[in-house]
Amino acid sequence: MAEQEKNRISVEIYGNTYKMVGTESSVHMRLVASLVDDKMREISAHNPSLDTSKLAVLTAVNSVHDYLLLKEQYEKLEIQLKHLKG
Amino acid sequence: MAEQEKNRISVEIYGNTYKMVGTESSVHMRLVASLVDDKMREISAHNPSLDTSKLAVLTAVNSVHDYLLLKEQYEKLEIQLKHLKG
Numbered sequence: 001m002a003e004q005e006k007n008r009i010s011v012e013i014y015g016n017t018y019k020m021v022g023t024e025s026s027v028h029m030r031l032v033a034s035l036v037d038d039k040m041r042e043i044s045a046h047n048p049s050l051d052t053s054k055l056a057v058l059t060a061v062n063s064v065h066d067y068l069l070l071k072e073q074y075e076k077l078e079i080q081l082k083h084l085k086g
Numbered sequence: 087m088a089e090q091e092k093n094r095i096s097v098e099i100y101g102n103t104y105k106m107v108g109t110e111s112s113v114h115m116r117l118v119a120s121l122v123d124d125k126m127r128e129i130s131a132h133n134p135s136l137d138t139s140k141l142a143v144l145t146a147v148n149s150v151h152d153y154l155l156l157k158e159q160y161e162k163l164e165i166q167l168k169h170l171k172g
Contacts, residue, residue, distance in 0.1 A: 013143055013147070016143070018143065018144070029146035032147055033147065036150050038147045039146065053137075053142055056139055056142030057142045058104070059142070059143075061099070061104075061119065062147035065148050067152055067153045067156065068117070070160060073160065074156060
């Protein structure tokens, strides 16, 4: 596989700066960072006593949960599609 | 909406114990916790100098990234399905 060009950007998430490196566009990387920032602020608003570390872990838990739900829906669509294609 | 019964469990993620509360089964919640734990350990193995908080933020970033990629694929399937259904 040819080596893809990597984008390197700095993003701010919950008051800290992170360097992100990836083959995705910087627009995509900024979107990801801003979604994580939003989720952290949302969880923090409901649990003001959490420290940043626990808050970040719960944000990761939340994201993986969303991912698994979407994966279930995705697999259902795949089955439907398979039936329709015969 | 009728109130759903909530499950309350304790899980261990990266050496810390978290109380999880949710309408999902405890099996699902344990799966989510173990996926987050795995991801944190994987990222940590590549970046041993990261503190837990940054590690957890990067884990969340990683999960949201996976979510967005899957969402794109999901939307493509939806379009295919729509065409097939006419």
